[in-house]
Amino acid sequence: GRHSMLPRHVQRLGRDWITHWNGSQILALNSPVSSCMRWAGHYPPWASFPLPISADFSANWRFPPFFGPWRQFQNSNWHLDNYTQSCSFHLPNPSMKSEGEEPLTKKRRLGGQDDTSTPEQEINLSNQKEVSCLSVVQNEEKHGSKQGTIKRHWEYFCQQSKTMKIAKNKGSDQSNTESEATFDFTVMSYNILSQNLLEDNSHLYKHCRQRLLFWTYRFPNILQEIKELDADVLCLQEVQEDHYRTEIKSSLESLGYHCEYKMRTGRKPDGCAICFKTSKFSLISSNPVEFFRRDIPLLDRDNVGLVLLLRPRFHCKAHAAICIANTHLLYNPRRGDIKLTQLAMLLAEIASVAPQKGGSFCPVIICGDFNSVPGSPLYRFIKEGKLNYEGLAIGKVSGQEQFPRGQRILSIPIWPKKLGISQNCVYEIKQQQKEENAGEILEAAKPDNPQEIVIASEKLSSKLQHHFKLSSVYSHYFPETGIPEVTTCHSRSAVTVDYIFYSAANDDTAAQPGAEDSFCGGLKLLGRLALLTEKDLWTVNGLPNENNSSDHLPLLAEFRLIER
Secondary structure (H helix, E strand, O other): OOOOOOOHHHHOOOOOEEEEOOOOOOOEOOOOOOOOOEOOOOOOOOOOOOOOOOOOHHHHOOOOHHHOOHHHHHOOOOOHHHOOOOOEEEEOOOOOOOOOOOOHHHHHHHHOOOOOOOHHHHHHHHHHHHHHHHHHHHHHHHHOOOOOOOOOOEEEOOHHHHHHHHHHHOOOOOOOHHHHHOEEEEEEEEEOOOHHHHHHOHHHHOOOOHHHHOHHHHHHHHHHHHHHHOOOEEEEEEEEHHHHHHHHHHHHHOOOEEEEEEEOOOOOOEEEEEEEEOOOEEEEEEEEEEOOOOOOOOOOOOOEEEEEEEEEOOOOOOOOOEEEEEEEOOOOOOOHHHHHHHHHHHHHHHHHHOEOHHHOEOOEEEEEEOOOOOOOHHHHHHHHOEEEOOOOEHHHOOOOOOOOOOOOEOOOOOOOHHHOEOOOOOEHHHHHHHHHHHOOOOHHHOOOOHHHHHHHHHHHOOEEEOOOOOEEOOOOEOOOOOOEOEOEEOOOOEEOOEEEEEOEOOOOOOOOOOOEOOOOOEEEEEEEEOOEOHHHHHOOOOOOOOOOOOOEOOEEEEEEEEOO
C-alpha cells in the first residue's frame, strides 16, 4: 500500500535496504538488480565505500531494466515529479535477516527450528563485517570527525551537588568536613544492544547506515560514553557473552571497575552485568536470578536478573550497605503474566539480600530495561508497592501497545504456589520465619484450619505487594511541554522502557509523594542526566547513530546515602 503507484514487480522488492531516490538524479544500472544502485557524483549513505561509476554519466544513462518497457513505464501513472529525496526503494539485504514483528531467535524457538548456519560460516561473516568496518573507521579518521552530535545536560536537585560537581570538573580536592561525612555516588543504567539481537532484528534498524551497526564500530563508541559519564556503578543490559569475555570486561577493569555478570539461560548469548568502581565500593555478595523454571510452564523464558550487595568505602558507618539490582524483563507485550512473575522473583531476591538488623532494609536501587511504559500497571506496581490485578487483561500489563492483542484475563493467582514466592513478593520460607520471630502467626495459617486458609487465600490472591517504597529518578515527561521523555528509539517506536528506581530518603525533595523510605535512611537524588524527546533523537537519525551506538540512551543519576 505504501508504494501502490509503483509497478507490481517493483513493489515486490525486499524491504530491508532503503535506497533514497532523488528526482533530479536519474539512476543508472549497468548490473543486475541484486547489486548496488549507483548515483552520479555520490554514493548511497549505506554503502561502506564509494561505488565506481562511469566518467561520462550522460552517455551511459538509461532507465533501470526493472521498470520494464518505456510504454509500460509511461502508462503506470508514476511520475518523477511526484517523488522527492524522501521517497525510497527497498532493496534486499544480503547479510541481515528480517522477520516481521517477532525476533528471529524467538521464531526459531517457538517453531522448533534450529539455526542452519554453521559456526564456520558465522565466523567468516563476522570477520568480513569487522574488516569492512575497520576500513570505514580508518577512512573516517582521515576525513574528519563525526557529525550530528546532540547534547544532554545535567539536571541538579541540590545546589551543593552542583557546586561539588563544578569543583570536581576543575580538579579541586574535596576534602572538607561535610563531604567526608556524606557518601555521594553515581549510577548508570544502559542497554548496550547485543550484536546478535541487532542482527536478528534488522527490521528495527532500517533507518541506519549499515557501517554504523558493526560491533567494531559500536563498541568504541559505547566505551567512550562510559568513560565520559564516569559512573561509579554500571548496570548494563544486553551484554553479549563473547564480547563481555573478550573485550568488555577487560576494558572496564582497566577503568577501575569490578564486574559481575549473569548470562541468560538456554541458548541466549547475552545477559546483565553490574560493574562498580573498587575505589568507591567493596562487594559483600553477588546474587544471580534466573527466571526460567523447567518445572513451571509459565516461566519458560530465559531472562535473568542480578542483585549485588555493596559496602561503601570511606563511610562513617562500618556496616553501611547498598543493594543494587539489574534486570531485563521479557519483551513480549502480550505476556504480562510472565513479566509480573519475573518482577516478583527479582523483588523476592532483593528482599532476601537487603535486610538489616531490626527488620529494616538497606537502601535499594533497581535498574534495567523493564519493557513497560510509564503509567502501566507494572510500572505502578513498582512505584506504589501494590497492584490489584483482578480483571486485568494480560496484554495491558506493560502498556507497550495502544490496542493490546493479548486480551486474556490474568489468572488468580498469576504464578503457582510451587514457585515459593508469596503475593508479597518474598520467599515464602523466609516470610514464615519472619512471622514466627515476630510472633505474628495468624490463626488462619494453622494446619488444623484448612478451610480458613483457602478463604484467606481467595481474598488476597489478586493483590500483589512489595516492601520497598520506590521512586523513579526520571519524571518521564518534560514539565514545560508535557512531551514524553524517550529512552529507546528505533524504526518501530520511541518510548521509555528503561528506569532507575531507588528507595528515597525522607528529605528527598526530588522523590514522588509517598515514596519516602522509612526503613533505614535512604537515598537522596542529587541530580540526573536529562533525557531527550523523540524529535530530538530524529534530528540525529534516531538510534543507533554516528555517536550513540545503542538503540537505548544511558540513564545516569547521582545519589547521596542518608542514614538514620
